[in-house]
Structure formats: structure tokens, C-alpha cells
Amino acid sequence: MNKQQSQIGSSHLILIIALAIVILGGLGYVYWLNYMQPKVAENTVSVTDNKKYLSINEWGVKGEYDSSYGVRYEISDSSAAFLLSNADEACSHRILKTISRFSADDVINSYGHLKLDNPNTAEYFYSSNYFGPDLRKVGNYYYQLGQGLTDVCSDSQGYRNVEEERGAILGMEHLFLTLQER
DSSP states (O other), X not given: OHHHHHHHHHHHHHHHHHHHHHHHHHHHHHHIXXXXXXXXXXXXXXXXXXXXXXXXXXXXXXXXXXXXSOEEEEEXXXXXXXXXXXXXXXXXXXXXXXXXXXXXTOEEOTTSOBTOSXXXXXXXXXXXXXXXXXXXXXXXXXEEEEOOOOSXXXXXXXXXXXXXXXXXXXXXXXXXXXXXXX
């Protein structure tokens, strides 16, 4: 009898350990989906006063985007990367422009990166006009326009993608200059 009770106890322990591993794995997967994986957002284009606006819903801001070239964005940490929405597979991950978002007391450096060399606050760089028009204050946050990639993407569409990229980049620069709270 004693040996049989010991075996039943061992099987219960193994079952509890296996169940704990499954629960921890599931929680880890949910965390990865919600916090670690970049979020691809559906663009929200609205028309107000005969102007088209592209909204960055996660940040509660919008800007005028009147380019006929479609873009999409991915949010990762404090940055939004803008990509062509209808590019071929070869160019679908090509970053056209980035917009970074900082709070007033975030410590950034003179390149706009968080906490590297020559650090100061976003508010300091804004008040000193260090970045000129590439650092704007909208509401309680500071937004910085980044360059994205500078080379031309080559794919099966060739010249069409070059023209689309140029049009979308100009549209993104205008969006940044007209950024406002929604």
C-alpha cells in the first residue's frame, strides 16, 4: 500500500509541474504578443474641412496626409516606422520615415536617441531649437522626425516604387509638420 500511495503522489507532482509549465508558457506568449512584438496599425484616414488626416491612434495625434501613396506604420517602443502599404514583398519592410515620441523629461542625445552621448532632456532640445523643425511639441509630448532609409529599394516594380517612395516621403514630412492632437 505504501509504495502505491507514493506512486500516486509522484504522478500528481508531475501533473502539477506540467500544468505550471503550460500556464507560464501561455503567459509568456501573451506578454510577447502584447508588449514585445511590434504593433502593425491600420491607418485611419479621415477627411475634415476637405483635408485628409492620417491618425496615429496609439498616440492620439494626427497630421495632414494628402499623398496618393499609401503608407502604414508600426509602433515599437517610442517610435513609429512608416512603410509603403502596397510595396512588393522585397520592399515591404523598407522604412521611409520614423517619428519618435518623447515626454518632456526623457533623456535623449543630440541624435534623438534615448540616453546615449551628449544627453539632455527632450524639453531642453526643443527649447534650444537644436533640431529645428524636426522636433515638435504636440500636447504633452515631443515628436522627432527621423530619416528612415536613404537607398532606393529595387524590386520587380522598379521605377514605380522609387516614385511612390518619393511621394510618400514628401507626404510624411507634411504629416509631421501638421501633427496635432486628435
